[in-house]
Amino acid sequence: MKKKMLLIILPLLVVICGVLGFAFMQSSSTEAANQGGLMDKKVLVAYFSWGGNTKFIAEKIHSQVGGDIFRIEPVTPYPSDYNETAYGVAKEQKDKGIHPPINNTDVSPYDVIFVGTPAWWYTMAPPVMTFLAENNFEGKTIVPFITHGGGGGYTIDKDMAKLAKGAKVLKPIVIYSRGDSNTDNDIQEWLKKLSF
Numbered sequence: 117m118k119k120k121m122l123l124i125i126l127p128l129l130v131v132i133c134g135v136l137g138f139a140f141m142q143s144s145s146t147e148a149a150n151q152g153g154l155m156d157k158k159v160l161v162a163y164f165s166w167g168g169n170t171k172f173i174a175e176k177i178h179s180q181v182g183g184d185i186f187r188i189e190p191v192t193p194y195p196s197d198y199n200e201t202a203y204g205v206a207k208e209q210k211d212k213g214i215h216p217p218i219n220n221t222d223v224s225p226y227d228v229i230f231v232g233t234p235a236w237w238y239t240m241a242p243p244v245m246t247f248l249a250e251n252n253f254e255g256k257t258i259v260p261f262i263t264h265g266g267g268g269g270y271t272i273d274k275d276m277a278k279l280a281k282g283a284k285v286l287k288p289i290v291i292y293s294r295g296d297s298n299t300d301n302d303i304q305e306w307l308k309k310l311s312f
């Protein structure tokens with residue numbers, strides 16, 4: 117008799133645990149996606165990346181916030197050689213204030229645009245300047261994310277605000293290189309504190 121009862125109760129317990137576990141996962145993923153009211157917004161994650169670090173972080177952010185993702189590319193690619201890019205083309209663009217032509221995208225359908233850039237010569241990379249200067253960000257929210265080689269985020273968020281006229285620019289996340297084992301958690305905590 118006891119054995120029979122166990123045969124009925126055990127599978128029942130397994131089903132109940134499964135249902136509860138699924139419900140918990142659903143509610144926590146909804147909570148993550150709804151950080152600061154983001155769930156009601158149309159989201160774009162746009163980024164430039166020369167060496168792959170910012171792309172790596174962009175994909176992590178995108179996996180947490182959803183929406184669309186767009187890689188900003190200069191029409192004329194940078195050389196694959198570091199010195200040629202860093203001390204040649206990029207330095208010249210920075211010094212002369214050049215905004216190089218890029219593949220562009222229309223940001224008008226989006227409410228919140230995450231904008232990712234590596235730190236290049238103490239500010240954002242020139243293709244990101246083009247992206248911000250050539251689109252209309254009036255009434256939109258920009259959320260910067262920055263990767264760097266040791267210098268930090270500088271005043272990149274403020275530099276972005278100057279180019280993207282009429283946008284509200286939120287607090288950036290600043291990540292050394294491509295982050296570490298805490299980065300997913302850091303991104304989650306950063307998102308939770310933002311008010312979109």
Ligand SMILES: Cc1cc2nc3c(=O)[nH]c(=O)nc-3n(C[C@H](O)[C@H](O)[C@H](O)COP(=O)(O)O)c2cc1C
Pocket residue numbers: 164165166167168169170171201202203206207233234235236237238239263264265266267268292293294
């Ligand atoms: C042209 C150039 C300029 C850079 N300038 C800076 C800088 O001013 N400060 C800094 O901390 N890192 C600087 N770095 C390092 C990059 O910010 C860092 O490696 C970044 O994570 C690269 O991102 P990516 O792999 O997406 O291109 C520079 C790198 C390049 C290629």
